[in-house]
Amino acid sequence: MRKPIIAGNWKMHKTVTESLNLVRQLTMELKDVKDADIVICPVFTALHAVGQAVDGSNIRLGAQNLFWEEQGAFTGEISALMLKDVHCEYVIIGHSERRNIFKETNEDVNRKIKAALQAGLLPIVCVGERLEERKSDKTFEVVHEQVHGALEDLSADDLESIIIAYEPVWAIGTGVNASPKQAQEVHAYIRKIIADNFGKNAADVLRIQYGGSVKAENIAELISQPDIDGALVGGASLKVELFAGIIKNALPENKDAE
Numbered sequence: 001m002r003k004p005i006i007a008g009n010w011k012m013h014k015t016v017t018e019s020l021n022l023v024r025q026l027t028m029e030l031k032d033v034k035d036a037d038i039v040i041c042p043v044f045t046a047l048h049a050v051g052q053a054v055d056g057s058n059i060r061l062g063a064q065n066l067f068w069e070e071q072g073a074f075t076g077e078i079s080a081l082m083l084k085d086v087h088c089e090y091v092i093i094g095h096s097e098r099r100n101i102f103k104e105t106n107e108d109v110n111r112k113i114k115a116a117l118q119a120g121l122l123p124i125v126c127v128g129e130r131l132e133e134r135k136s137d138k139t140f141e142v143v144h145e146q147v148h149g150a151l152e153d154l155s156a157d158d159l160e161s162i163i164i165a166y167e168p169v170w171a172i173g174t175g176v177n178a179s180p181k182q183a184q185e186v187h188a189y190i191r192k193i194i195a196d197n198f199g200k201n202a203a204d205v206l207r208i209q210y211g212g213s214v215k216a217e218n219i220a221e222l223i224s225q226p227d228i229d230g231a232l233v234g235g236a237s238l239k240v241e242l243f244a245g246i247i248k249n250a251l252p253e254n255k256d257a258e
């Protein structure tokens, strides 16, 4: 059985002091959780301090982005080695805000994944269609292109270190989540792409998160779907009680209950 993984993407929120305040409450609230991997992804400036605060706890540290070069004249960028240096274990790559606002391409996403893997970071690779693409029946086409583009030249072994997050753009920050059926359909499709290209074993172990307006009230039904293995959470990861509520309702007993 795949272990659920719940990650909080704090986006561009919280100073170092605010981040430390949140993480101290989270470590206390979630200290007994063993059956799910918990990841938090603060802003770059808070990574070092938050990394120290979660040290020894069951919460892992992730970043929200990286650049593929190790170092050099790349003003404003940060490398995989620098993220490792502050004890990051995960990194979100290809979030729709990076793709849509900062014009990241599938090729950029692929280069970032390779740099992350090279440095021993676990990429959380985001894919998902926009509203107009869903309305014009292009969801599978878009997801196919994004998954293929992201994973080009990778091996089945590389896949063991990757998490994919299916995040329909129309569900992010809108309060309207994909229905469990809509999400399951795309998750199963992603798993099939992986099986066809990397083999059944790689597909069986791959964890696929759903992201888009996840709350404590909808996670149990989402995670009860056979191909949904966790969640990437934006807004609700900024409040202790909301994020903790999601994690508690995502624990395997809920999956087994279905």
Ligand code: PEP
Residues within 6 Å of the ligand: 009, 167, 171, 172, 173, 174, 175, 211, 212, 213, 214, 232, 233, 234, 235, 236
């Ligand atoms: C996200 O940005 O990855 C996300 C899923 O946001 P929200 O949970 O706020 O919809």
